[in-house]
Amino acid sequence: MIDKSVLDQHNLTEDEYRLIVELIGKEPNLTELGIFSVMWSEHCGYKSSRVHLKKLPTEGPRVVQGPGENAGVLDIGDGQVVVFKIESHNHPSFIEPYQGAATGVGGILRDIFTMGARPIAVLDSLRFGPPDDPKNRSIMEGVVSGIAGYGNSIGVPTVGGEVYFDPCYELNPLVNVFCLGLADRDKIFLAKAEGAGNKVLYVGAKTGRDGIHGATMASAEFGKETEHKRPNVQVGDPFKEKLLLEACLEVMDRSLIVGIQDMGAAGLTCSTTEMAAKGGMGIDVDLDKVPQREAGMTPYEILLSESQERMLMVATPENVPAVQEVFAKWDLDAPVIGEVVAGGRARMTFRGEVVVDIPVDAVVNLCPAYDRPIAPPPPPPPAPALADLPLPDDLGEALLKVLGSPTIADKQWVFRQYDHMVQVNTVFLPGADAALLRIKGSKKALAVTLDGNSLYTRLDPRTGARIAAAEACRNLAVVGARPIGVTNCLNFGNPEKPEVMGQFEQAVTGMAEACRTFGIPVTGGNVSFYNDTEGLSIHPTPVLGVVGLLDDIGKAVSPGFKAAGDDVILIGESFEELGGTEYLKTVHGLEAGAPPAIDLELEKRTQEYLLETIDTGLLRSAHDLSEGGLAVALAESAFHSDRKLGCEVDLDGELRADALLFGESQSRVVVTCRKADAAGLLRLASRRGVPAKLIGRVGGRDIALGRGGRDLLRVPVERAFRVWKDSLPAFFKVPA
Amino acid sequence: MKFGVVRFPGSNCDFDTVHALRDVLKRKTVILWHKDHDLQGVDCVVLPGGFAYGDYLRAGAIARFSPLMQEVQAFARDGGRVLGICNGFQILLELGLLPGAMLRNKDLKFLCQHVHIRVENERTDFTRALRKGQVLRIPIAHFDGNYYAPPRVLRELERNRQVVFRYCDAEGRLTEAANVNGSMANIAGIRNKDGNVVGLMPHPERASERILGSVDGRAIFESLILSLERSGPARRPAARTRARHDR
Numbered sequence: 001m002i003d004k005s006v007l008d009q010h011n012l013t014e015d016e017y018r019l020i021v022e023l024i025g026k027e028p029n030l031t032e033l034g035i036f037s038v039m040w041s042e043h044c045g046y047k048s049s050r051v052h053l054k055k056l057p058t059e060g061p062r063v064v065q066g067p068g069e070n071a072g073v074l075d076i077g078d079g080q081v082v083v084f085k086i087e088s089h090n091h092p093s094f095i096e097p098y099q100g101a102a103t104g105v106g107g108i109l110r111d112i113f114t115m116g117a118r119p120i121a122v123l124d125s126l127r128f129g130p131p132d133d134p135k136n137r138s139i140m141e142g143v144v145s146g147i148a149g150y151g152n153s154i155g156v157p158t159v160g161g162e163v164y165f166d167p168c169y170e171l172n173p174l175v176n177v178f179c180l181g182l183a184d185r186d187k188i189f190l191a192k193a194e195g196a197g198n199k200v201l202y203v204g205a206k207t208g209r210d211g212i213h214g215a216t217m218a219s220a221e222f223g224k225e226t227e228h229k230r231p232n233v234q235v236g237d238p239f240k241e242k243l244l245l246e247a248c249l250e251v252m253d254r255s256l257i258v259g260i261q262d263m264g265a266a267g268l269t270c271s272t273t274e275m276a277a278k279g280g281m282g283i284d285v286d287l288d289k290v291p292q293r294e295a296g297m298t299p300y301e302i303l304l305s306e307s308q309e310r311m312l313m314v315a316t317p318e319n320v321p322a323v324q325e326v327f328a329k330w331d332l333d334a335p336v337i338g339e340v341v342a343g344g345r346a347r348m349t350f351r352g353e354v355v356v357d358i359p360v361d362a363v364v365n366l367c368p369a370y371d372r373p374i375a376p377p378p379p380p381p382p383a384p385a386l387a388d389l390p391l392p393d394d395l396g397e398a399l400l401k402v403l404g405s406p407t408i409a410d411k412q413w414v415f416r417q418y419d420h421m422v423q424v425n426t427v428f429l430p431g432a433d434a435a436l437l438r439i440k441g442s443k444k445a446l447a448v449t450l451d452g453n454s455l456y457t458r459l460d461p462r463t464g465a466r467i468a469a470a471e472a473c474r475n476l477a478v479v480g481a482r483p484i485g486v487t488n489c490l491n492f493g494n495p496e497k498p499e500v501m502g503q504f505e506q507a508v509t510g511m512a513e514a515c516r517t518f519g520i521p522v523t524g525g526n527v528s529f530y531n532d533t534e535g536l537s538i539h540p541t542p543v544l545g546v547v548g549l550l551d552d553i554g555k556a557v558s559p560g561f562k563a564a565g566d567d568v569i570l571i572g573e574s575f576e577e578l579g580g581t582e583y584l585k586t587v588h589g590l591e592a593g594a595p596p597a598i599d600l601e602l603e604k605r606t607q608e609y610l611l612e613t614i615d616t617g618l619l620r621s622a623h624d625l626s627e628g629g630l631a632v633a634l635a636e637s638a639f640h641s642d643r644k645l646g647c648e649v650d651l652d653g654e655l656r657a658d659a660l661l662f663g664e665s666q667s668r669v670v671v672t673c674r675k676a677d678a679a680g681l682l683r684l685a686s687r688r689g690v691p692a693k694l695i696g697r698v699g700g701r702d703i704a705l706g707r708g709g710r711d712l713l714r715v716p717v718e719r720a721f722r723v724w725k726d727s728l729p730a731f732f733k734v735p736a
Numbered sequence: 737m738k739f740g741v742v743r744f745p746g747s748n749c750d751f752d753t754v755h756a757l758r759d760v761l762k763r764k765t766v767i768l769w770h771k772d773h774d775l776q777g778v779d780c781v782v783l784p785g786g787f788a789y790g791d792y793l794r795a796g797a798i799a800r801f802s803p804l805m806q807e808v809q810a811f812a813r814d815g816g817r818v819l820g821i822c823n824g825f826q827i828l829l830e831l832g833l834l835p836g837a838m839l840r841n842k843d844l845k846f847l848c849q850h851v852h853i854r855v856e857n858e859r860t861d862f863t864r865a866l867r868k869g870q871v872l873r874i875p876i877a878h879f880d881g882n883y884y885a886p887p888r889v890l891r892e893l894e895r896n897r898q899v900v901f902r903y904c905d906a907e908g909r910l911t912e913a914a915n916v917n918g919s920m921a922n923i924a925g926i927r928n929k930d931g932n933v934v935g936l937m938p939h940p941e942r943a944s945e946r947i948l949g950s951v952d953g954r955a956i957f958e959s960l961i962l963s964l965e966r967s968g969p970a971r972r973p974a975a976r977t978r979a980r981h982d983r
Contacts, residue, residue, distance in 0.1 A: 148846050152877070153787040155748025239746050239790025329771075331745065412849075419848045419877040421942050422785075424752045429949075438947060440755070553947065 002033060010037035016368060023362035031300045031348075031355050035363060038266035038304060039273065042529050045367035048495035049527040052505055055512040060521040062484055064185065070111040070262065071181070072523020073188060074485045076549055078442060081188060083117035083181040086125075086450070086489040086545045088528035092233040093175040097142025101175050102150040102236040106308050108179040109156060110262035113245050114311065116189040116252045117181030120423055121437055122151050123161040124177050125450045125489070125543045126414075129170030131406050131731040136165075139173050141732070146236075147177070148417040153238035154245065158418035159426050160435035161450050165406045166591075168454075171533035176489040176526075178450055178545040182439070189252050191261035193275035193283060193314045193340045198258055200272070200283060200338035201320065203327055204244045204310040207268070208293035210234045211306025240309040240332075247330040248311060256319045256326070263310040269303045271312040272338070273346050277364035279314075285338035287350040299348065299355040314340060374505055375498035377540075380459035383579050383593030391658055396713040398587050399703070400723045402628050402662060403635060405586040409727035410639075428558060431640070433475040433624050438553050445553035447481035450545050453627065455580045456595035458539035461503045463595050465510030465542050467666060470603045471626055472546040473518055477607040478622040478669055480556050480614035481548030486515055488525035488544050493537025495529045503540040511542060517600040518607075520546070557614050559623035560640030561647065564699035566620055567678040568647055570630065571606060572668030573691045576659040582627040583662035598666040602690075606667045609690045618677045625668040631661040631713065633670050635703050638717045639724060646717045649696030649705045657712050661705060672698055737964050739765040740778030742808070742824075744799050749785035749821065749941060756941035757782075761957055770802035779964050780817040781808055783824025785877070785939060795838060795880045796826035805831060817861055817960060818933045822878055825925070825935030833933045834926055835893065836885035841878070842918025848877040850950070851916060853924045853938055854904040857897045860927055861963035862934045865955045871908045872901075872952035874938040876916070881937040883919035883926075890920060901925035901936055 007017055010033060020028055020036050028036065038044060046053065058066040064081055065073035071085035089104025105122060112119045124147055129136035151158045156179070193200070211234035251257050259279065261271040268290065276283040287302050297305075313334070315323050320336060327334040341347075346363070348356035383389075392398040402408055415430040427445065428436040434449040451472035457464030473483040488511065493500040515522055531538045550556055578584050579593020613619050623640075625633045638646055651660055673681055678694055685692035704714040739757045743750045750767065758765040766776050770788075775781065788799035799805070805827075812818045812833050820828040828834045841847055850873055858868040866872075885893065893899055902922040905914040915922045917937070925936030940953030 145846075152846055152848075152879075153746070153748075153790060155786060237790070239787065239792065242746055242748070242787075242790075416849045417846045419846070421848060421875050421877060421939075421948075422748055422752065424755060424942055424945070424948060427947055427949075440759075 002027065010034065011041060012037050016040060019368060023366055024358050031303060032358055034300050034304050035269045035356065038269055039363045040367040044266055044270060046527055047367055047370050048372050048529060049504065050369040051371045052508045055508055056522040057512065057516050058521050058523065063521050063523060064188065065523065066521065067524040069190060070114045072485060072487055073115065074523065074547065075185060076444070079185050081183050081185045082446065082547055083112050083115050083183055084179065084487055084545065084547055085111050085524055086176055086178040086487045086543065087111070087526045088489050088491060089175045089177060090172065090491065090528055090531060093143050094139065094173055096233040097139045098146040098149070099233050099235050101143040101146030103234045103308055104175050104177045105147055105150040106236045106238065106241050107264050108177045109154065109241065110264065110311065112179045112181035113248055114191065114260050114262045115183070116187045117183035118249060119156045119179050119181045120425060121180045121435060121448060122156050122158045122177060123435060123448060123450050123545065124158065124175065125161055125452065126163045127169040127174035127541065128165055129167055130165050136170060137731060143173065143175055144414050144417055150236055150238045152419040154242045155422050157420045157422045157426055159420050159437065160430045160448070163411050163414055164454065166454065166539065168538045171536065172531045172538050174491050174541060176491070176543050178487065180446065180448055180547065187252060189260050191275050191278055192259040193279040193281050194258055195316065196281065196340055196342045198314050198316050198340040199320050199336045200285065200340065201313045201315060201323060201334045202290055202310070202337045203313060203332060203334040205237060205240050205307055206291040206293040207302055207305045207310070208307045209297065209301055209305060212301060212304045234306050234308050236308050243330040243332055244309055244311060247327050247332055250326050251323050256315060256323050258314045258316065260311060260313045263312060265306065267304060267306050273360045273363045275312060275314065276346060277360040279340065282341045282343040282345040282360065283338055284341050285348045287348055289335055289337040291333060291335060299350040372495055372501045373498040374501045377461050377503040377506060378499050380594065381592040383590065386576065386578065386656060389588060391656065392587060395657060395661060396715045399631050399635065399713055399715055400720060402583055402586050402632060403720055403724040404727040405582060406728060408582055408628050408632060410725045411728065413728045413732065427553065427556065432559055434479045434481065434548065436479055436556055443552050445550040445556060447476045447479045447548040447550060448545065449475040450543055451475060452541055452543035454539035454541040455591055457507055457542060459580045459593065459595050461506035461540050462510035463598060465507040466514040466598050466600060467595065468542055468544050469511055469514035469518065470598055470600065470666060471624065472544045473607055474624045474669065476546060476548035477610040478557065478624050480611065481550045482611055483518060483520050483546050483548045486520050486522045486544055486546050488522060488542060489528065490525065491528045491531050491538065491541040491543065494532045500537055507540055507542050514600055517604055555614055555617060557619050557622045558640065559637050560621055560642065561637050561645040561672055561698045562620040562641065564645055565675060566672040566698040567675050567694055568649060568696040568698060569671050569673065569678065569681060569692055570668065570695045571671060571685065571690060571692045573665065574630065574655060574660060574663060574668065575665045576655050577663045577665045578659050581629065581662060581664045583629065583658060596664050596666050603667045605688055606669065606690050609685060609688045610669060613681060613684065618673055618681055620672045620674065622669055622671045625670065627664065629662040629664050631705060635720050637670060638703055639721050644717045644721060645698050646700040646702045647696055647698050647704065648700055650709060651695055651705065651707045661712060737763060737961065738778045739763055739780050739782060740768040740775060741765060741782045741784055742768045742770060742804060744770045744788035744802060746788045746790050747784050747786035749939065753782055753784040753821065753941045756944040757957060760944050761961065763961060768804060770804045772804055773807055775807050775811060780819065780960055781811060783820040783827050785822030785824060788823055788827060795823060796830035799827045800830040809833065812933050815930065815932050819862065819960065820935035821939055821941065822937055825937055826880065828933060828935045834928055834935050835889045836883055838880040839882040839884050840880055841882050846879040847916055848875065850875050851938065852904050852906050852914060853901040854908050856899045856902055860900060860931050860934065861960060862956055863900060863959050864962055865959040869908060871904060871906065873950045874940060874943040874953045876938050878937055881917040881919065883923040885920060893926060896929055898926050898929065899923055900927050900934055
């Protein structure tokens with residue numbers, strides 16, 4: 001009955017099948033095979049990535065919960081914890097952008113409130129093909145409105161994130177959604193089914209045929225036939241999720257349940273078997289009791305459905321009526337569908353017959369891990385010798401070109417579609433280096449950022465991943481927040497291709513090195529392989545979500561210039577590093593060369609210096625240098641200033657002018673301070689071993705950068721602002 | 737003095753509104769559950785923002801049938817002050833406590849941003865702490881905020897000075913560009929004829945603390961507090977209001 005073609009449909013190999021037979025001591029029936037296929041999929045089982053992920057540091061004094069639960073948990077003092085995680089929803093978002101992105105938001109929100117935390121912020125890392133192509137625009141419009149449609153409705157602010165454009169994402173856009181929650185430390189719940197005799201409750205939406213094999217779909221390459229997979233994409237109902245959120249938090253707040261798990265990828269299968277395995281128990285489920293949206297569903301379909309907005313809970317028999325009462329208040333049913341039992345087996349019945357009887361340990365914990373063959377990552381296209389690269393005649397025009405490139409241009413077109421203010425905690429609006437959220441009732445605040453430059457990782461995976469971690473942490477440090485933990489979303493191509501595995505291995509290594517140096521634990525995340533469509537892989541795209549903590553929100557620093565006459569200091573050193581830059585890409589049409597080098601120790605010193613100076617209140621503004629280099633950073637600080645203040649900057653040194661202006665050397669930050677404070681800041685920098693130099697002054701109406709008293713470029717702030725501001729909306733203007 | 741903030745399934749600015757009234761303005765504030773029939777003796781009812789019933793069918797269309805809305809209607813008829821913010825405004829329109837309707841924003845996109853609004857009528861219980869022509873900077877966050885009313889209703893609104901706020905630029909000019917959602921006559925907020933019911937699309941609770949970037953919204957709550965302090969909860973006997981409605 002189960003032959004090669006059935007295994008192929010389930011994305012299982014013959015070796016894996018033999019292992020299943022050995023582990024469960026019998027030939028699985030089709031339903032049992034379906035269970036293994038999703039639980040042992042790349043998406044759920046991490047079979048290609050596990051051996052490498054072990055390198056990441058996962059421990060630290062604040063870690064309450066590391067990888068392995070629905071989300072990571074960190075102690076932030078005063079009895080409170082933050083709960084956070086990032087997840088990809090790439091494949092569904094390509095097939096059906098609106099629902100794919102919307103259910104991505106829904107899924108990550110459930111991961112957070114499953115643990116007893118109220119979600120307080122969402123950020124997204126989005127990658128699309130260039131917006132001049134209508135197909136890419138349509139995907140982008142769908143994704144953005146899907147995120148908005150779900151997040152706005154449920155009332156969790158989308159406070160920031162990043163949007164990148166590159167041709168490599170044309171047929172494989174990336175939608176990575178991050179969520180942050182806040183909870184009391186003693187109110188954290190885990191996905192454990194404990195206590196024989198305790199009842200298993202099903203809450204939320206009814207089960208339908210949508211999303212069957214979503215996890216398996218996310219674990220294979222895409223071809224031209226992906227249109228047919230549209231029925232595999234689930235449909236979201238944010239209103240239902242809002243009810244579920246409030247009801248779940250209420251039963252958890254009243255300690256009415258023992259354990260809880262959301263039904264995400266692999267639905268009922270995953271939640272029942274994982275909860276049992278984590279509790280060291282077995283579970284009996286009567287599939288006839290599962291609320292169903294459609295008639296005639298088979299056990300296979302019920303178990304593998306990925307219908308949204310569903311949760312599984314375990315409660316003692318005495319508490320069942322109280323739980324059901326809370327759900328009834330929110331117009332939700334909470335039927336008992338099973339029981340926790342001793343013995344470690346999952347037994348499911350359907351119309352009186354046992355249809356599943358397998359050991360949960362085999363399903364959950366014994367998925368094979370592969371140390372797949374590794375080949376060196378594909379080498380970067382060589383950059384032309386700098387001598388052959390023509391210097392633009394007009395560097396001011398070059399700045400405008402870079403500012404107008406979709407990756408750098410203002411993203412308000414995106415962010416204003418998201419409610420980024422609901423819950424009234426948002427202190428920095430989207431567009432700053434990091435999102436900043438106050439914690440009501442305290443002086444503390446949380447800063448969050450997502451980061452990852454995939455061109456760097458394409459050119460050199462290890463350096464690229466180190467930079468991603470460094471820059472994410474720097475984004476927090478410039479605000480005044482100390483990074484306390486990381487979640488990562490690793491988007492890569494097909495792991496069965498040795499060079500893709502090579503990229504993965506190098507990127508994880510680089511990330512581990514950086515996180516160790518900075519002393520920040522990785523508390524979980526998500527791996528998304530098979531980002532290949534029609535045989536082409538995306539750039540390796542590791543995205544980091546980093547959470548930072550500020551003790552005193554009154555000290556937070558924003559990127560905008562504050563007052564004319566303030567001194568401008570450049571922290572860090574500039575080198576002739578044009579490889580992988582946005583300038584090289586937009587002005588010269590090249591994605592080539594080596595990415596900038598990074599010295600992790602220097603980076604750490606630089607961040608410590610920023611935290612120290614911000615704590616003493618000496619910095620008036622601080623902005624990280626990233627894509628577009630010094631010229632773009634200064635322009636952005638001008639745009640962010642209330643009165644659009646310009647700056648007059650005079651540099652020195654022998655670098656090529658374009659490398660000086662647009663090079664992306666790492667560990668650099670532009671800060672401003674009162675004139676009287678500059679000398680002290682420079683002295684402290686030198687004591688801390690951090691290069692820093694006074695380079696100019698805030699003021700005037702131009703962004704002016706020169707060398708040795710001669711202008712290299714001079715552009716009116718207002719003109720640059722218009723280019724930066726109008727670029728993205730222009731792509732979406734409906735012709736009159 | 738006691739405020740009541742109604743919680744519908746899908747409300748999401750309920751906590752924020754309670755925070756502004758209770759924690760920032762230090763007024764007694766209770767949550768009113770939509771399934772109840774009890775207004776708990778509040779002096780002012782606030783319908784908060786959000787997506788009551790998911791905004792399914794039409795924003796506010798299902799929420800108007802919530803049991804508590806019978807009490808809110810009676811309360812309003814008796815002269816009790818009712819403030820509808822964003823989704824609350826949409827619900828007031830569906831309830832018929834305010835005239836007109838909301839269309840999708842002119843660009844067919846959800847809009848979350850700070851806007852400027854001009855105080856058109858400072859002689860209401862909701863604006864008495866403000867000056868006529870004063871410009872407030874205050875956030876909006878909605879998909880359906882494009883106010884529409886038939887010409888006859890619009891004329892009546894203007895004649896009775898029922899327009900309370902209009903979208904304007906930073907200098908107070910009523911420009912097309914400032915009218916981001918495309919509302920008729922730049923309307924951002926209106927009152928009923930009796931002046932005890934006001935709805936507005938902008939969110940005053942999001943502009944009530946300095947740390948959030950603006951305190952301009954606080955004056956709306958402060959006006960309400962002033963009014964409640966001066967004249968007590970309801971101003972007119974119920975019978976008179978009913979008679980007017982019967983005509």
